[in-house]
Amino acid sequence: MFVLQLGLIGLCIALLPLSWVWVKADDNKFRKLVWVTTFLTLDLVMFGGFTRLTDSGLGCPDWPGCYGTSSPFVAHAQIAAAHLAMPTGPVSMTKAWIEMIHRYFAMAIGVLIVAQMVIAWAARIRRRSLSVSPWWPTALFGLIVVQGIFGAWTVTMKLQPIIVTTHLMLGLALLGSLGWLAARLTPLPAYEPDAGRWRAAALAGLALLIAQIALGGWVSTNYAVLACTDFPTCNGAWIPPMDFQHGFHLWRALGMDGNGDVITQDALVAIHWTHRTFAFVVVAYLVWLAAMLRRYESLRRPANGVLLVVVIQFVTGLSNIVLQWPLPVAVAHNGGAAILLLLLVMLNFRIACSRPGRAVVPARDAAPA
Incomplete structure (x- = not known):
């Protein structure tokens, strides 16, 4: 049940940029969606750095939720007990919220990439050109799935350096791939x-x-x-x-x-x-x-x-x-x-x-x- 709740939270966050893209007066909404996703992925990479630098990577020591719930609000008792047992440890209410906000936004980026994939394949089926193959957003979806797996391992393997570093590099690979796709959809100079x-x-x-x-x-x-x-x-x-x-x-x-x-x-x-x-x-x-x-x-x-x-x-x-x-x-x-x-x-x-x-x-x- 809590996994479904997490998905709904990610969907609700993603609806904000999706709605903004939809109402903007732009004749190429797919291109705008890719650029918005690229910008938000950059923000996510920076917030991931903030999560790591504040020692919040184990703020919720399980995955994908927080003590088997969708929110630190619901897990308040477990977080308070862990913090009381180890006041200088990795778990506190602040760190739990930092970690979960990072996960919420990661799920929202996933929703935006799924939206790109659906639009691209729908265009292919209807034989309408997007000037980019639908396999591009499909590959991005596969990359974010792998990124999610390493995000889970980051927590379950207790911040093992090679796992955390790989998680970072995969996030940057996603950012770079989105940047390349956005460039493909944008007119080139002379x-x-x-x-x-x-x-x-x-x-x-x-x-x-x-x-x-x-x-x-x-x-x-x-x-x-x-x-x-x-x-x-x-x-x-x-x-x-x-x-x-x-x-x-x-x-x-x-x-x-x-x-x-x-x-x-x-x-x-x-x-x-x-x-x-x-x-x-x-x-x-x-x-x-x-x-x-x-x-x-x-x-x-x-x-x-x-x-x-x-x-x-x-x-x-x-x-x-x-x-x-x-x-x-x-x-x-x-x-x-x-x-x-x-x-x-x-x-x-x-x-x-x-x-x-x-x-x-x-x-x-x-x-x-």
Whole structure:
């Protein structure tokens, strides 16, 4: 019964953006729905970072509900008892609400993707073009199902770092895929033949960013942000004592090494130092790439966005160390990574389409009247 209640909550939340899309004066409501879903998925990724950074991942230590109910209101007695037994533990009413709000919005995103899938297949059956295959939203639905499975494992496996990091990367994969679909449905700027020669360089930039985000997720899920408390050195040394073997042992419990012992400070330093050092490589490459791509009119706006967000990421990353990991800055750093991913996806799409015969002009809305 409570699973049905959870589904109804997700549906009710999704009805708000669905209604807004429907009443807006736009001749391509499917495109608007995709863009709205992309924006809300970005918000969900940021709120997922907030959930992790506030230690709310086990605010409700079961899944998909909260102590077998659909709401912390109903589970108030169980939450109060758990908090009384362990006041500094992972369960409190505030953390339970943070965790459940994250789950509610994840379900709402699922509903929006189901709506895209239904509209796309209905258009295919009625032979009305959406300028995109219905397999796109179908693949997105499959991706969000896998994401939900890892969300469940995040809770049931007690925040195991590799599971939490994979959950984060799948969320960003969903965001990037939605961004690519939204770009396909949006008219492209004027064709610029020379931009196509930057295809490999742009893909390399995206690959570097994905690797850096994965390293950042590994830092966050292992709580290694404060393993180095100074900058530019790490604990007073350019190359401090580090334990890479245990720091990057993937399959292990939170706070433990591969042997089941408490993870050492040297292992946490190895995690932090690797992310910090690789950041210089990524920042230098993306600044160079964006500076080169600014010469093209069709790529100037996303390239400028990359330059701006890279600077913000560097500042927020440094502030996390100097200011001892303040929550707003940490959330902004997570959100900046997601925005940077979207911008690079947009750049890669425009470059991929910068050759004759690849201009994408969306058809009029094929949604049922």
